[in-house]
Amino acid sequence: MxxxxxxxxxxxxxxxxxxxxxxxxxxxxxxxxxxxxxxxxxxxxxxxxxxxxxxxxxxxxxxxxxxxxxxxxxxxxxxxxxxxxxxxxxxxxxxxxxxxxxxxxxxxxxxxxxxxxxxxxxxxxxxxxxxxxxxxxAMASLTASEGTIYRRFGFGSAIRERAVRVRRARALPLLAPTSGMVTVVTPEWLEAGPAREVFARFDACTPGSMVRNTGTWPVALGLRGYDGEPAKDVRAAVHRPSGVDEVDGYVTWRVKEGHGRDDDTVLEIVDLVYATDDAYLSLWEFLLSIDLNDVVRYSRSRLDDPIVAALGDNRAYDVEHEEDHVWLRVLDVARVLESRPYAVDGSLTLAVSDAMGFAAGTYRLDVVDGRGSVTRIAHTPDGDADGAADVRLDVADLGAVLIGSVSPTTLAAAGLIQADDPTAVTRLRAMLLPERTPHGITYF
Ligand SMILES: CC(C)(COP(=O)(O)OP(=O)(O)OC[C@H]1O[C@@H](n2cnc3c(N)ncnc32)[C@H](O)[C@@H]1OP(=O)(O)O)[C@@H](O)C(=O)NCCC(=O)NCCS
Missing domain, CATH: 3.40.630.30 (Gcn5-related N-acetyltransferase (GNAT))
Structure with a gap:
């Protein structure tokens, strides 16, 4: 039209x-x-x-x-x-x-x-x-209902998520001891108390985490369902480090009873938020110890989830489904690259193509002491006066590698990132490597 x-x-x-x-x-x-x-x-x-x-x-x-x-x-x-x-x-x-x-x-x-x-x-x-x-x-974000819609608009899939099931019978004991205390609380107490503080701590130390919508909270805490009606089946528990009053993790869950011999009773995690690794493992250990269910199901597991390594039998963990979660769209390359931290110093020239025009250009990224500064050399991806850029990529793929969850070497192997010298791609990967495994638990 x-x-x-x-x-x-x-x-x-x-x-x-x-x-x-x-x-x-x-x-x-x-x-x-x-x-x-x-x-x-x-x-x-x-x-x-x-x-x-x-x-x-x-x-x-x-x-x-x-x-x-x-x-x-x-x-x-x-x-x-x-x-x-x-x-x-x-x-x-x-x-x-x-x-x-x-x-x-x-x-x-x-x-x-x-x-x-x-x-x-x-x-x-x-x-x-x-x-x-x-x-x-400087950047747009979204979560998608289908995987094929948004790349044409410059969005790249930056974080994936997994729906997983852990079979209780083989999961415990965990291989390494956990510490601290888990106690059962009410969702109302969580809402009035520590939920938002724990989330703020999780958010600050987790690459890829995003602030939640106002309307997400009552659902995540089990106070109401998506239909707006009160949720009556959600329970809650919190974790505290030994000898400390302050809560550093919480979980909400509901149990769906199976009917018949081949129908598992499933404990479904509604929300699991952790400010420390110990809180995450301890809350999993607690859920796996709850009787009268067969399987713990978590639909927001991250790739490279430490629970796999922690389980007594790693085969207790099954991936049901994996798909894209957060998509990112760079609108201003210099501001985005200058806002994030870097794991190692170095310099790279990036040629970025963008069919919608916002981010197209050739950019020099210089990282010193973990902070980047960016110079736009040209407004087109072929504007590097010295010849070819170190790395050539579409703005969607720049969005995909930004959080450090998707590796530039993987996208190069997929034919999406080009470099005459492959060490430029490994340098980019090393620079973007995040300190902690990215994990997104926010939907919008
Ligand atoms: C997905 C949806 C929003 C597309 O709207 P639309 O007005 O038909 O899209 P447009 O006519 O503007 O098409 C834009 C481009 O996207 C493509 N496209 C649209 N829907 C697509 C889909 N589901 N899968 C793949 N490509 C799609 C079109 O082919 C077109 O490509 P082009 O511009 O490169 O030629 C619409 O089909 C819809 O409402 N679906 C149900 C709700 C939904 O899935 N929303 C997305 C929530 S994240």
């Missing part, structure tokens, strides 16, 4: 989620939310839950974008609902050394089935990223 034809058919408009004077979502807000629910096959919320959700979206300072059909057919929802929805808000991404970078976190991307493949997503993404740059963002 040409730009003119697109503009003739649709109007792109930003709105802010809002409540009216009676505390109910405005008609425009309700219409936008119902369009999102249609796109994601979700049920519409009750007026009470919708009002609370709008309060949470407003607390996160979300900007909503809608693609509205200019000439709707009579009776169709197009008269009031947007045919395309898109949201963004500020979300910090941790580098794991106590520093972070704000990202333009993108969410609620849907296009009505009757209007798909007419360029609505492309138009919304272009508008949003342009506005994001104007708002000062």
């Amino acid at each position: 040409s730009n003119d034809a697109f503009d003739e058919r649709y109007e792109l408009r930003t709105i802010a989620p809002a409540l009216d004077e009676q505390g109910a979502p405005t008609a425009e807000t309700t219409a936008w939310m119902r369009a999102v629910n249609l796109g994601f096959h979700e049920t519409d919320a009750t007026p009470e839950h919708a009002a609370r959700a709008v309060g949470e979206f407003a607390a996160d300072d979300q900007t909503w974008l809608g693609a509205y059909v200019r000439h709707p057919l009579p009776g169709s929802v197009d008269e009031t609902w947007p045919a395309g929805t898109f949201a963004w808000f500020r979300k910090a991404l941790s580098w794991g050394d106590g520093s972070s970078i704000d990202t333009q976190a993108i969410s609620a991307v849907t296009v009505r089935p009757t209007e798909r493949r007419r360029g609505i997503l492309r138009a919304m993404m272009t508008r949003a990223l342009e506005q994001g740059v104007a708002e000062g963002y």
Whole structure:
């Protein structure tokens, strides 16, 4: 569809989620939310839950974008609902050394089935990223419902996640002793007490962690379900180091009973947040020691999870599923590379291609004492006056390697990163190596 034809058919408009004077979502807000629910096959919320959700979206300072059909057919929802929805808000991404970078976190991307493949997503993404740059963002982020949508817009899959099952019968004892104390608490106590403090400590020391949405907390802590109704089946426990009052980890979980001989009873981890490795292992050990279930299931396991090495029998651990989690999109190469820490010093010239133009260029990265400084040599990827750059890559692959979870050598082997001298790729890998294993436990 040409730009003119697109503009003739649709109007792109930003709105802010809002409540009216009676505390109910405005008609425009309700219409936008119902369009999102249609796109994601979700049920519409009750007026009470919708009002609370709008309060949470407003607390996160979300900007909503809608693609509205200019000439709707009579009776169709197009008269009031947007045919395309898109949201963004500020979300910090941790580098794991106590520093972070704000990202333009993108969410609620849907296009009505009757209007798909007419360029609505492309138009919304272009508008949003342009506005994001104007708002000062150096990077955008998202989590995707499908793996094939976002690379074309410069996003690279930077962190993966695993759904895993650990069979209790063979798991304990752990190979190394844990320490400290685990005690059972109520989700209400967790919410009033240490949950956010533990998360803040986890976030500060974990590369790839992202600040959570306001509305995530009650669900993570087991106070309510995604449908807004009270969750009555979630339990909670905390870990403290020996002789210390301060909590350094917590877990929430529910048990789903199996029926019949071949149907496992499964303890499902709802949220597991740890400020120390010992808290992580101790809470796993505790979960694996709970009777009357067969399997502990965790859908947010990181790659290279230390629990595999810690288990009495590593074969108790099974990977059910693995997929992309957080995708990153660099908008300003210099600011992003200057914001993160580096494991080793060195210099590299990077030629970055970007079909959308934001990040295209040739950049010199000089790292001294673990901090980088970046000079943009040219505004095109082939602008290095001295000849070929050390490393040539698309902006999506720059986003993929940024956290240090995806290795540049892997992407070179996949044909996505080019270098005349392969040691340039290993140098980049060494520079980007994070101090701790990246782990993302935030969804948006
Ligand atoms: C995915 C979705 C948003 C795409 O919207 P759309 O308006 O049809 O997309 P566009 O017409 O703007 O297409 C943009 C580009 O993406 C491609 N594309 C769109 N959807 C795709 C998909 N599901 N898989 C692979 N490519 C896709 C198009 O081919 C097009 O490519 P091009 O610009 O390089 O030619 C829409 O199909 C949808 O709402 N799906 C259900 C909800 C969903 O999955 N949302 C994503 C949440 S993360």
